Structure formats: C-alpha cells, structure tokens
Amino acid sequence: MRYVIVIAAITFFLIWDGLYNQGRYLDTTVRAVSHVVRSVTGKV
Secondary structure, eight states: OHHHHHHHHHHHHHHHHHHHSTTHHHHHHHHHHHHHHHHHHTOO
16 A cells, blocks of 8 residues: 555656646756766766
C-alpha cells in the first residue's frame, strides 16, 4: 500500500507540473541530477 501512495503522489506531481508549469520543476530536477552525475563521474 505504501508503494501505491508513493507512485500516485509522483504521478500527481508530474501531471500537475506538466499542466500548470509546463514541466518547469521536472526540467530543473533533471538538469540538477545530470549535473550531479557529471560531477561524480568526472565527465564534461
């Protein structure tokens, strides 16, 4: 049941972000994660 709530919350956030913010928060999150991955792996 815990996982269902987490998946539903993530799905709700993605739909909300896409509809009302044109994916701004998702885009920022992806950029931040890719920056961290590049920093850790040392690739430019």
